Amino acid sequence: MKKAHTHSRRLFLQTSSMLASLAFIPRSVKAFYLETRNFLVASKKTGSLAVSVNKKLYTVEADTRTTLLDLLRENLQLTGTKKGCDHGQCGACTVHIDGKRVLSCLTLAAMVPGKEVTTIEGLSDGEHLHPMQQAFIECDGFQCGYCTPGQIMSAVACVQEGHTHSVTEIKEFMSGNLCRCGAYNGIVEAIQKVAS
Amino acid sequence: MKPFNFIKAAGGTQTVKQKKRTGRFIAGGTNLVDLMKKHIEQPEELIDISGSVPASIGKKAAGIRIGAMARNSVVATNPDIIAAYPLLSKAILAGASPQIRNMASTGGNMLQRTRCPYFYDPTLPCNKRNPGTGCSALTGDNRMSAIVGWSENCVAVHPSDMCVALAALDANVIITGKDQLTKTIPFKNFHRLPGNTPEQDNNLPADALITAVEIPGNAFQKNCFYLKLRDRDSYAFALISVAAALHLNGTTIVSARLASGGVAHKPWRWYSVEQFLEGKQANAQVFQQAATLVQKEIKTLPHNVYKATMLQGAIEVALQNCLNA
Numbered sequence: 433m434k435k436a437h438t439h440s441r442r443l444f445l446q447t448s449s450m451l452a453s454l455a456f457i458p459r460s461v462k463a464f465y466l467e468t469r470n471f472l473v474a475s476k477k478t479g480s481l482a483v484s485v486n487k488k489l490y491t492v493e494a495d496t497r498t499t500l501l502d503l504l505r506e507n508l509q510l511t512g513t514k515k516g517c518d519h520g521q522c523g524a525c526t527v528h529i530d531g532k533r534v535l536s537c538l539t540l541a542a543m544v545p546g547k548e549v550t551t552i553e554g555l556s557d558g559e560h561l562h563p564m565q566q567a568f569i570e571c572d573g574f575q576c577g578y579c580t581p582g583q584i585m586s587a588v589a590c591v592q593e594g595h596t597h598s599v600t601e602i603k604e605f606m607s608g609n610l611c612r613c614g615a616y617n618g619i620v621e622a623i624q625k626v627a628s
Numbered sequence: 629m630k631p632f633n634f635i636k637a638a639g640g641t642q643t644v645k646q647k648k649r650t651g652r653f654i655a656g657g658t659n660l661v662d663l664m665k666k667h668i669e670q671p672e673e674l675i676d677i678s679g680s681v682p683a684s685i686g687k688k689a690a691g692i693r694i695g696a697m698a699r700n701s702v703v704a705t706n707p708d709i710i711a712a713y714p715l716l717s718k719a720i721l722a723g724a725s726p727q728i729r730n731m732a733s734t735g736g737n738m739l740q741r742t743r744c745p746y747f748y749d750p751t752l753p754c755n756k757r758n759p760g761t762g763c764s765a766l767t768g769d770n771r772m773s774a775i776v777g778w779s780e781n782c783v784a785v786h787p788s789d790m791c792v793a794l795a796a797l798d799a800n801v802i803i804t805g806k807d808q809l810t811k812t813i814p815f816k817n818f819h820r821l822p823g824n825t826p827e828q829d830n831n832l833p834a835d836a837l838i839t840a841v842e843i844p845g846n847a848f849q850k851n852c853f854y855l856k857l858r859d860r861d862s863y864a865f866a867l868i869s870v871a872a873a874l875h876l877n878g879t880t881i882v883s884a885r886l887a888s889g890g891v892a893h894k895p896w897r898w899y900s901v902e903q904f905l906e907g908k909q910a911n912a913q914v915f916q917q918a919a920t921l922v923q924k925e926i927k928t929l930p931h932n933v934y935k936a937t938m939l940q941g942a943i944e945v946a947l948q949n950c951l952n953a
């Protein structure tokens with residue numbers, strides 16, 4: 433897909449410089465040509481976004497294609513939120529929007545203004561870790577740590593939602609967060625600890 | 629993704645007027661954004677309906693009305709839904725993950741595209757993605773594919789769990805057409821079989837907006853069950869799913885509803901089994917007999933022969949679990 437795209441782009445750039453020199457070609461042909469070029473080589477669409485992250489308001493100029501995940505990591509340098517799959521399948525990018533856990537990789541940044549985003553950076557109270565962060569440390573809730581910000585954001589929501597009555601229930605309601613290191617038992621323990 | 633314009637929906641019937649053929653409505657974005665990243669969807673404009681299409685759930689004289697923007701998690705945990713339509717709640721909770729259910733809308737769930745692996749791979753032929761190129765799954769890996777209602781042009785299945793319950797509960801889809809008029813489509817006519825036009829998943833007219841789903845009242849609260857069989861215990865699409873509901877008078881079955889996911893291009897109702905069950909006693913022997921009836925309807929593919937026995941067993945177990953519910 434991408435390949436075909438660059439090909440047509442190069443072709444159009446070459447031909448367009450050629451055509452530009454032929455000033456006498458009929459106007460309708462030129463209009464048709466420009467329309468086709470705009471269709472094939474679509475121009476970037478950007479806009480200004482005011483987003484509130486961890487109770488701080490940021491105003492960013494961003495492409496409409498920007499996901500909340502990329503906005504956090506690339507524009508706001510809040511790199512605690514991780515990109516695992518970028519397709520909604522792993523949960524590494526989990527953040528809270530208006531208090532609810534969601535996937536930032538499938539959320540367009542353009543849909544976030546007016547809402548409150550909470551990321552892993554917003555959980556702790558200064559130097560004081562959130563009880564769930566502390567519990568993850570105490571219960572060995574991670575190994576490499578890559579899935580951990582997403583796991584913790586999901587775990588906090590899991591407790592808030594009240595899905596902690598049994599190990600089975602915790603596992604079911606944490607199933608949207610994958611861990612390649614297999615730290616699942618420690619994660620369940622940490623959640624039980626905070627819930628009790 | 630291809631660059632696109634982003635606008636907010638105007639709200640009310642004005643929203644459909646904003647929609648151009650090359651544009652798309654965006655609700656939760658959980659399916660659309662994914663497909664755009666893979667260049668399978670390339671809209672020139674997105675119309676954000678998340679703030680304007682109704683998200684409320686309200687009781688009506690003859691049932692309940694669920695706004696198209698009601699998120700899956702909100703529907704599944706709504707007290708009125710749990711009390712009167714527990715089957716719907718169970719089916720929704722069997723799908724996706726808590727994060728995705730918080731984002732996914734009722735309307736978007738109905739319009740999610742198939743998870744056929746070839747549909748997602750732009751380097752291989754697929755009639756649904758690229759009409760006329762052929763169906764890679766028909767002769768390729770069709771372990772997850774359909775066992776009923778398929779055509780040589782497409783053997784994909786509809787991936788939704790929520791829709792299986794809505795099919796079983798005889799829901800109605802309320803839409804606003806491009807002409808700004810409100811229409812009702814019975815759920816059984818909403819999704820399509822592939823036939824010669826697998827690129828069309830459903831009968832929603834072009835540029836129309838789903839505004840709500842209505843479910844009539846029923847007597848299936850006490851005895852219903854949603855069984856989902858998949859490759860892992862959670863967070864996976866169904867190989868086979870069964871939504872079963874019984875209305876009992878003592879031990880006699882007054883009426884039955886039975887629908888499946890993972891078997892067809894649309895949520896599939898097993899009408900012949902429902903008819904067989906009506907008036908019979910609700911017991912293991914009857915359920916076993918009933919489940920065998922589906923064998924007459926199905927036609928497996930080389931890699932999904934296992935689904936025939938799996939389905940029969942799943943129907944038996946789901947019906948049995950209706951009694952324990």
Ligand SMILES: Cc1cc2nc3c(=O)[nH]c(=O)nc-3n(C[C@H](O)[C@H](O)[C@H](O)COP(=O)(O)OP(=O)(O)OC[C@H]3O[C@@H](n4cnc5c(N)ncnc54)[C@H](O)[C@@H]3O)c2cc1C
Pocket residue numbers: 519520521652653654655656657658659660661662677681696697722723724725728731732733734735736737738739740787788789790836837838839863864865866
């Ligand atoms: C990893 C993963 C696992 C999943 N597992 C499951 C599962 O096990 N079971 C299951 O059922 N689902 C599953 N899903 C799918 C999920 O349920 C759907 O993606 C979701 O329901 C789509 O809803 P949405 O609001 O996000 O739709 P969007 O992505 O916003 O939209 C989908 C389509 O519907 C159109 N649309 C949306 N709303 C309207 C409307 N009101 N009127 C007209 N058109 C509209 C959009 O234009 C778009 O074409 C999974 C998804 C992912 C990513």
Ligand code: SF4
Pocket residue numbers: 742744745746747753754755756757762763764765766781782783784826
């Ligand atoms: S089954 Fe349908 S979606 Fe899958 S490859 Fe064939 S045509 Fe495409």
Ligand code: FES
Pocket residue numbers: 514515516517518519520521522523524525526535536537538
């Ligand atoms: S990065 Fe978002 S779910 Fe994997």
Ligand code: FES
Pocket residue numbers: 573574575576577578579580610611612613614615
């Ligand atoms: S700790 Fe390594 S992926 Fe979870």
